[in-house]
Amino acid sequence: MAINAAEVPDLVERMPAFPQGVTKVLDLASRPDCAPKALVQVIEHDPVMTMKVLKLVNSAYFGLSRPINSINHGVVYVGINTIKNLALSIAAIGMLPKSNKAGLDMNQFLAHSLGVASVAKLLATHLGVPDKDATDFFVAGLLHDFGKVVLAQFKPEAFRLCLDQAAEQQRSLHEVELESQGISHDEIGGRLAEVWKLPPALAHAIHHHHHPEQAAEDAGDGMCEAVFAANQIVRSLGFGDAGNPLIAEFPPLVSERFGNDLSGLMSVLGDLSGEMEKARLFTQL
Amino acid sequence: MHFKFWGVRGSIPSPGPQTVHYGGNTTCIEVRGDNNELLILDGGTGIFPLGQSLIPEFPLKVHIFITHTHWDHIQGLPMFLPIFIPGNEVTIHGAADPITQRDIGEVLARQMEYAYFPVREAELNASMSYLNIQEGQSVQVGGVNVRSMLLNHPVLNFGYRVECGGKVFVFTGDHEWPFNIYDQDDPDYADYQQMVDEQRSRVVEFFRDADVLVIDTAYTDAEYPSRKGWGHGTFGSSIEAAREAGVKRVFLTHHEPTRSDEALELAFDEARKCHHVGREMDPQFDLAREGVMIEI
Numbered sequence: 405m406a407i408n409a410a411e412v413p414d415l416v417e418r419m420p421a422f423p424q425g426v427t428k429v430l431d432l433a434s435r436p437d438c439a440p441k442a443l444v445q446v447i448e449h450d451p452v453m454t455m456k457v458l459k460l461v462n463s464a465y466f467g468l469s470r471p472i473n474s475i476n477h478g479v480v481y482v483g484i485n486t487i488k489n490l491a492l493s494i495a496a497i498g499m500l501p502k503s504n505k506a507g508l509d510m511n512q513f514l515a516h517s518l519g520v521a522s523v524a525k526l527l528a529t530h531l532g533v534p535d536k537d538a539t540d541f542f543v544a545g546l547l548h549d550f551g552k553v554v555l556a557q558f559k560p561e562a563f564r565l566c567l568d569q570a571a572e573q574q575r576s577l578h579e580v581e582l583e584s585q586g587i588s589h590d591e592i593g594g595r596l597a598e599v600w601k602l603p604p605a606l607a608h609a610i611h612h613h614h615h616p617e618q619a620a621e622d623a624g625d626g627m628c629e630a631v632f633a634a635n636q637i638v639r640s641l642g643f644g645d646a647g648n649p650l651i652a653e654f655p656p657l658v659s660e661r662f663g664n665d666l667s668g669l670m671s672v673l674g675d676l677s678g679e680m681e682k683a684r685l686f687t688q689l
Numbered sequence: 690m691h692f693k694f695w696g697v698r699g700s701i702p703s704p705g706p707q708t709v710h711y712g713g714n715t716t717c718i719e720v721r722g723d724n725n726e727l728l729i730l731d732g733g734t735g736i737f738p739l740g741q742s743l744i745p746e747f748p749l750k751v752h753i754f755i756t757h758t759h760w761d762h763i764q765g766l767p768m769f770l771p772i773f774i775p776g777n778e779v780t781i782h783g784a785a786d787p788i789t790q791r792d793i794g795e796v797l798a799r800q801m802e803y804a805y806f807p808v809r810e811a812e813l814n815a816s817m818s819y820l821n822i823q824e825g826q827s828v829q830v831g832g833v834n835v836r837s838m839l840l841n842h843p844v845l846n847f848g849y850r851v852e853c854g855g856k857v858f859v860f861t862g863d864h865e866w867p868f869n870i871y872d873q874d875d876p877d878y879a880d881y882q883q884m885v886d887e888q889r890s891r892v893v894e895f896f897r898d899a900d901v902l903v904i905d906t907a908y909t910d911a912e913y914p915s916r917k918g919w920g921h922g923t924f925g926s927s928i929e930a931a932r933e934a935g936v937k938r939v940f941l942t943h944h945e946p947t948r949s950d951e952a953l954e955l956a957f958d959e960a961r962k963c964h965h966v967g968r969e970m971d972p973q974f975d976l977a978r979e980g981v982m983i984e985i
Contacts, residue, residue: 440870440918441877465787466839467823476877480867480884482787484918485843489788536880 406585407559412596415558416455420498422514424689425450429495433488440484447491448475449686451517451546451553456494457487458543459600471603473540500553505560507567508552508647511687515644518683521545523634524627526673531626531661541630544609548631549646550596551589551610555581567647577648578614590614617657629661636666637673643680644687690833690853692720692901693982696735699863699907699921699943700761707949712979714738715761716943718860718903722853726831729753730849730860732766735979740770748776752830754822755783756862757846758796766797767806777815782828782835784845785821794819822847838895840864841888842920850895856985859899859936863907863943865920866892866930896934900985903977904931906941909956910963924960931972942977 420426428446432438447453454475461478462471472478479487502510524545528538555563566584570577578588594611598604609627612619613635616628632654638644639651654665662669696714704713715733722728727746729736732753743749751771756762771777783793797819798810810817822828824839824847832854837847842863851858867885871878896902907921921943922930931939944953957976961967966974 441875444870460787463787464823465785465790466845467825468839469825476870476881477884479870480881480888481839482845483841483843483920484870485920486787486845493788536883539877539880 406562406587407555407592409587409592409595412554412592413599416452416554416596418497419452419553419557420500421452421456421494422450422510423499423502424514424687425453426495426499427689429453429491433492433495438488440479443484443488443491444475444479447487448543448546449518451514451550452500453491453494454543455547455550455596455600455602457490458602458606460490462601462603471601473537473603473606474543476539500557504556506556506563508556508563509645510556512645513549513552513556513647515684515687516638516646517546517549517644518686519638519641519643519680520548520631520634522679522683523637523673523676524630526676526679527630527634527662528627530673531630533625537625540603540606541627544606544613544627544631545634547593547597547606548610548613548635549589549593551592551594552646554592554596555589559585570647571649574649576614576650576652588614614652617655626661629658632658633662633666633669637670637676638680640666640670641676641680643683690720690722690851690856690858691982691984692718692858694718694735694940694942694977694979695739696731696733696765697942697944697977697979698733698761698946699905701946702734702761702764703946707951710950710978711944711953711976714979715764716756716862717765720833720851720858722831722833724831726833726853727751728830728833728835728851730851731756731762731862732769733761733763734765736765737768737770740765740768743771747771747774748778750778751780752828752835753779753781754828754835754847754849755781755793755797756848756860757784757842757844758786758793759842759844759863762862763797763800767801767808772813772815772817773808775814778818779815780818780820782820782822784847787845792819793821838892840892841867843918846920848892848895850899857899858901858903858985859896860903861905861922863920864892864905864922865918866922866926868917893930893934896930896936899934899936901938901940901983902931902934902936902972903940903942905943907943907945909960924956925964928960928964928966928974931974932970936972938973938975938983940975940977940983944976 521542525542528541570580581588597607608619613631619628696717714735716731717735718730720728836850840848848861904927905922906927910925
């Protein structure tokens, strides 16, 4: 049975975060001298915690006059203790199981998300995006596949069929999802981000990360293209796995944005093993 | 517009001979509009004597604005006489709890539960209403306008800018100026500093040209490093911000519960010297004192 997009926000409210994030938050929060930056670092490397914290700080409970794009931005506005208690309340829900009936390896998934986040941030710098906004690209990369976590948790059997079919037929996972479920993970994540009033550029980047040409023209200074490109780069590197067997070539919009095709851009970026190693550290318990 | 301090102490009531001059009650400020509209900022223990003083005005309408729900800002509410008397209309404004997603009314009702207080919220005889405040929201009470801004504290804390007849009164509630959580050699330091600077500018704008600013000044500059992150301002930070905002008159409040009258004045004198208070164009600085009424 296909997932009903309208029920996704309620499902995600009750969804736990990754074991790595939960364990570290509980550990840090038990120390009276916990450094705020350590707590921020844990939250911003967990897609579920990041999504939920951004949801809250952009919600009517605060009614803040401007969108909050990053965890750091949230801390400046609502204070570290509120962010800490929010993270604790998420940790109290439990932990995502490492394996699920869908067969999506959550450690590999996390590695993929963190890898795309890191490369998207590098690409932001490459595009000349100011440092303070490059963090937004990291967040977009981290959250781009959020819809897959939702599917793995709440529609595991149906999602497993999609994963298997994509692997057997060497087809793009989101196309298989769309064909068999009528909705794909990019739309699920994007619509959730919209309903939760996350910053529009971020919601666009999640929603259109497989088809950046469909994003609004003013959507985030190339954020969508950067997430697309980072996604292909990280898969080309064989770092992590989020279930999509295909590496897509750059469509014209992405090639134009970077002045390069996939292999050309990878050559320009050079050795990314250091970045991937940093990302891998956050997948360890 | 005029206002009166009914509680100026931070953290916990501190009665006794050492604090008799500035007062031992926790935060509560009565504000009156030009048409005698009654507003109360915070319900610390100072709201108890305030409630007694209001008896001649029953039945009355009162709007209470809670900056935040830490004990020292709400502890007097269950003993605020007007809530027990039929005919009184009491409206309480404050922040919902974003963690538990409880409205301000639910948060406050908990301190009147069986284990804590003999009268349940549901048994109050006044007409009680509770309204969640959001940042930037304006509330009109007769001819008085109250605008809110989220300020930095270890819980949601709204500062209130109260305007009436062209006069402006600002109260911070509890507030620590945001600081950079990164070290200078961390990659995130510069971006974070930019966000901190932007937020500081927004807060200074919120104070801008106020006739009176009542500002959290819990610590001396020397005490601050060991209390960083606790959510309070210092003599130095308050003096600098008031100057920057072009405020006319400043009352420093949230006095430390362990600070005697004498020690408080010494700390204030030292800060004035250290920060050269009295320069041309400087605001007038005073320590907030219980019982003092000021016409704006």
